[in-house]
Amino acid sequence: MADTQFDLIVLGAGPGGYVAAIRAAQLGMKTAVVEREHLGGICLNWGCIPTKALLRTAEVAHLIQHAKDYGITVEGPVRFDLAPIIKRSRQVAAQLSAGVKGLLKKNKVTVIDGSGRLLGKGRLAVEKDGKPAGEYAAKHIIIATGARARVLPGLEPDGRLVWTYKEAMVPERMPKSILVVGSGAIGVEFACFYRQMGVEVTLVEVLDRILPVEDEEISAIAAKQFTKQGIRIHTGTKVTKLEKAADSVTATLDLGGGRTETVTVDRVIAAVGIVGNVEDIGLEATRVKVERNHIVTDAWMRTDEPGVYAIGDVCGAPWLAHKASHEGVLCVEKIAGVQGVHPMDVRNIPGCTYSLPQVASVGLTERKAREAGHEVRVGRFPFIGNGKAIALGEPEGLVKTVFDARTGELLGAHMVGTEVTELIQGYTIAKTMETTEAELMHTIFPHPTLSEMMHESVLAAYGRAIHY
Structure with a gap:
């Protein structure tokens, strides 16, 4: 007989669910995760990761089209072979999904294949291919069912046109x-x-x-x-x-x-946009509250149903994988009684857009900071003033920082340009540590790097920029 009793069951194995399951297992909980389709969820299989593989192809194409600027001659027009482009994207997703499977096995998390449905009072039923596949019980259940594309009237997708x-x-x-x-x-x-x-x-x-x-x-x-x-x-x-x-x-x-x-x-x-996957998971058998297609939780990801929690996209904006993962960890650590765990501060969640050029940000925009009543100092530094950006042939972009003029608190940072999705974590760390302009000014940034623009933007907010 398969084991049906657990300390924690996670419904959904996306970037919130599988991370929550692994952290729970690390903390000594007997843990299971229920997944109906792909380990890693939409993000890993049909979102964040495979799209970045496609965008890497776009970046390579962009560089080839400008090869002459770098002293390289490419004979003939650039041609695209769609099949291997798609194949590479799918292989990347498959590799990482297999990696999640390995991580769950390594941490002794039981993986239950099928669709889960809450039955109330710590019980959950699983179906596979429309047939009952077992009932399970746990003191704690985390809903991590994610979200799907929003459909507007007149814009209904048909999969073809x-x-x-x-x-x-x-x-x-x-x-x-x-x-x-x-x-x-x-x-x-x-x-x-x-x-x-x-x-x-x-x-x-x-x-x-x-x-x-x-x-x-x-x-x-x-x-x-x-x-x-x-x-x-x-x-x-x-x-x-x-x-x-x-x-x-x-x-x-x-x-x-x-x-x-x-x-x-x-x-x-x-x-x-997207809407939460709140249907057909048995919420009607619980006191879980749903508003605008998203589950309502408190700061610790608890719903109105005792022992039932929700994390990730099913809870609403911002719809980001790293937000879901962090929620999974803090939810599990709160359940386990870990000392020092604290609620999510959404102002410290970075956002990244992998366009050409890239866009990244954390915290308040200049407008939002002013609307919140802050007197602000704003620093700006353009990519054209940075040696590494010019050497890369990527001189278009801007790093912008917003500070509270009275306290020096870093309220927000905003960037557009090459590789800014990798740079933003520096400001995210600074915000998490409640750093002021003084610490950032005294930080030594390596040369020549794009990160020097982060330093210069801080200096610029206080009239001290060196290179612009």
Whole structure:
């Protein structure tokens, strides 16, 4: 007989679920994780990781197209072979999914294959292929079921002409033109990938600027670079109608002010957000509260049902893998009574967009800081003032820092340019440690590196920039 009694069961093995399960096992809990599809979840299999593999191809293509600038001659036009591009992306995802399986085995976490459903009072039923596959019990149950693409009326994906992120990652052929609806991280990443592959790209955003959660100055620089690459951008624009033909789609765009435009493309990518997977998991048998398709939790990830917790995308924004993982750890450590664990501070969660150029940020934007009542000092340092950026041939970009003028607290940091998704962790550490401008000014940054711009931006906020 299979063991059915556990200290903790995690429903979902995405970046929140599998991390929570491993940490629980490390703390001595008898742990199981229930997963219906892929270990590693959407992020590893159909999101964060495989999209970065595709974007790496786009980066290589971008460099090849500018090889002459580096003294390298490439004979003939750059050609793309779609099959190996997709194959490499899927192999990367498969390799990491297998790695998660190995980590769970190493930590003696029981993996239960199937779909889980809460039965109330610490019990959970599992189905596999529509048939009962067992009942399990645990004192603690963590819901980590993730989220799925949001569907808007009139923009319903059909898997052929109108895509979600999933179809956009494995196209049967490269379209000649696409319309991307939504300019958050997912939308602009796909816009950049397809544009570098030679596709005509139109990017539509209902708000007044692309990357609307980012600092206004940063999103303006990104928009300028995307436009320079040939991406057509419409902000303040709604897609009011889609007319499907045999192998194309004609979209009607409401540009505002009574103006409309139609655009005919091969494919449409809907990237208008996500909603939590709260259906068919037995929440009706509990006191778990759901608002706007997301589970409501307290600071320790507890729901209104005793012994039931929720982490990750199913709990709402920000929808980030590293946020889910951190929630999983703090939730489990609180359950285990670990000393020193503290709730998540969302102001310290970095956000990264792997477009060309990249965008990264942490903390408050300049506008949000002022709206919160802070008197601010703002520092800026452009990539054109950095030797490493110029040597790389990547002189376009900006590092921006926002400080409280009275206390010197680092309120936020915002970047656009090459490799900023790797740089942002420096400011994230600084915020976590509640660092002020004084410590950052006295930190020695290596030369020549892109990170020197982080130092210069801090200095600039106080009128002390050296190289600009």
